[in-house]
Amino acid sequence: MAKKKVINAAEQSFENQNFSLNLANAAGDDANETTIAEKLLSLYNLQHICSQIDRIRIVRGELPDEVRDLEDACEGLKTRIANYQDNVKTLKAKIIEEDTRIKEGRELITKYETQQDNVRNNREYESLTKEIDYQNLEIQLAEKHKVRYQNEIVAQNEEIAVFQEKLSELADLLKQKKSELKGIIADTEKEEAELVAKAEELQTVVDRRLLVAFERIRKNARNGLAIVQIERDACGGCFSTIPPQRQLDIRLHKKIIVCEACGRIFIDHQLVENQNAIPVFE
Ligand SMILES: [Zn+2]
Incomplete structure (x- = not known):
């Protein structure tokens, strides 16, 4: 129940921040004209690193306490x-x-x-x-x-x-x-330190508004995932079904689209697979 409330609040927050940005707006906001695809990929890469850090910390678990x-x-x-x-x-x-x-x-x-x-x-x-x-x-x-x-x-x-x-x-x-x-x-110490450094570096590249949303979603998400792909017509985070039109919008990645059920940000799997073709950051 409380979880649902948090998600709703997150969703509302997205609305408030005019989160369904279209490409023109996003491009206009940024001096360096970052595309939605690039923004999503930066965020996806950050997610990847954060998930690796999460895994290390889970292994360490309660041991320090x-x-x-x-x-x-x-x-x-x-x-x-x-x-x-x-x-x-x-x-x-x-x-x-x-x-x-x-x-x-x-x-x-x-x-x-x-x-x-x-x-x-x-x-x-x-x-x-x-x-x-x-x-x-x-x-x-x-x-x-x-x-x-x-x-x-x-x-x-x-x-x-x-x-x-x-x-x-x-x-x-x-x-x-x-x-x-x-x-x-x-x-894991060295690996963790390297990952943390990489994450910090990436955070400076990621769109600021997206980063704020990313961190908030991650805090509330049990698996620590804030950006997910579509898996069998469903959200890869909460497994709610995504309507075909929305799936199409996600594939077009002309705007940031979030899951209506859990608030997670969507990224098209094609975009991830073609990542090397798109220069995101060094
Ligand atoms: Zn979801």
Whole structure:
């Protein structure tokens, strides 16, 4: 539905721009008196090159996006692993603190027990017993904390192991996709650059109004074709039947004729076949 609307809009646009130019008008517009046939052929050649570029880009396809997504995912996992490793480090430091507390507690207990041997009265003895009890409680508490931290370390390390496994999986996949992409780029990079350069050169030759229409049609056309031939009495782009009189007009190429259904520009196959006989551009 939306597609149809776009096509209609494209068609209207053609009408608005007085697109059904006749030969006299077209010749009058251009200082160098380019004929409709020449204009169509320039456009046809541009189409040919653009289609080749399209094919290269289709082969490359989603690969660049996939590589970027994988890189992001790997980076994310590395960050998470680093965070968890930091947590483990903090927990280990806490365990050392608890160990120090335990050691200090035990030292105090030994000291208090020695003092108990030399007390002058019961009150002093009781007081030291209380201190010893207190230190024992502190030691118990520190031992409890240590167990908790150790369990947390085990849990964090388990998470790290899971992340690392996932990371190594993704890193392998990334390596594979990267080399795949590198291969495709190496195979097509030069060819693509040459084609793009050729297309850019041709764009300067093609009739400006036709070029604008060409680019708009190409953007909306699924197969990227903006200029097509007649195939078995039908539009080579959308396969709508073309009436005989219109086919005749296309063959005469005295004006630019577009498909009433899809807006694509028509070029006569004879014109394409005789291309070498007509000097279009260098
Ligand atoms: Zn069509």
